[in-house]
Amino acid sequence: xxxxxxxxxxxxxxFVTLTGESAAHAKVLRLMPGEEVxxxxxxxxxxxxxxxxxxxxxxxxxxxxxxxxxxxxxxxVSVYMGFPKADKLEHVVQKATELGAFEIVAFPCERxxxxxxxxxxxxxLERWQKIAASAAEQSGRGRIPxxxxxxxxxxxxxxxxxADWAALFYxxxxxxSIAATLPPELATAAILTGPEGGLTExxxxxxxxxxxxxxxxxxxxxxxxxxxxxxxxxxxxxxxxLE
Numbered sequence: 001x002x003x004x005x006x007x008x009x010x011x012x013x014x015f016v017t018l019t020g021e022s023a024a025h026a027k028v029l030r031l032m033p034g035e036e037v038x039x040x041x042x043x044x045x046x047x048x049x050x051x052x053x054x055x056x057x058x059x060x061x062x063x064x065x066x067x068x069x070x071x072x073x074x075x076x077v078s079v080y081m082g083f084p085k086a087d088k089l090e091h092v093v094q095k096a097t098e099l100g101a102f103e104i105v106a107f108p109c110e111r112x113x114x115x116x117x118x119x120x121x122x123x124x125l126e127r128w129q130k131i132a133a134s135a136a137e138q139s140g141r142g143r144i145p146x147x148x149x150x151x152x153x154x155x156x157x158x159x160x161x162x163a164d165w166a167a168l169f170y171x172x173x174x175x176x177s178i179a180a181t182l183p184p185e186l187a188t189a190a191i192l193t194g195p196e197g198g199l200t201e202x203x204x205x206x207x208x209x210x211x212x213x214x215x216x217x218x219x220x221x222x223x224x225x226x227x228x229x230x231x232x233x234x235x236x237x238x239x240x241x242l243e
Contacts, residue, residue: 001038002029005137005144008041011066016049018059026059037061042136042144044069069142073241076102076188078163080156081228082109082195083116088225093128093147095229097135100236102188103146104132107156111197121149153203157210160190167213168192169231170204171222176215178231178238189235193227 004022016039018026031037031051039047039061046069049061079101081092093104108115116124128147136144150156160166164186167178192212194203208214217230236242 001036003038005040005042008043011041011047014063016061023058040142044072044143046142071140072142073100075239075241078103078190079228080105080160080192083112083114084195084224085114090131091225092228093131094135097132097145098139099232101145105148107150109153109195110200112195157207160192161210161212163188163190166190167215168207169217170214171198173214173216178234181213182238191231196224
């Protein structure tokens, strides 16, 4: 069934009109009156609709049923990643969205080589959010994860520590693991990983002081773009979200 994202307000009535890129995409799909289309509001709600009419530049649909999206994990996981070089964050945004991340948060670390200024960061955020939207649509998500940035490692740790369970993954850690530290029930979680070159001992100490668990992802050294995806997958599996 074709799937489109619409603003939350669009699902408040009995009828929806698709315009712009969505209408153009519907034309490419050669939708016909009577066909069923799935609409998502990007915030966890989904609607089953029927095509009523196709006109130049728009598609009219009737809402048949509205319900919570079944594809969203019950555990809301925030993925925090130190700014990496080049387009590595684009890869993480795309794959973390597909896996079920609630949001993706980027921030500078002591060893971050990439430190985008305010002007370039605005453009990057716009691109990252579009990547998240596209990945959410492709993977059948009912929610588009928000992509945001924070000004410092300290700010990232302070925000992440507000989750029910928060863990920083450090290549020199050998004892802690997700399975060993994860409580039986939780609603929110945060995972933090560093950039190329990893995190400094001072940063790890700050995380511990803030109450963030310091965990391992095994004996192998993972690339900075691999670590957050590995951690997210392991956490969702441990929480029973991949069954």
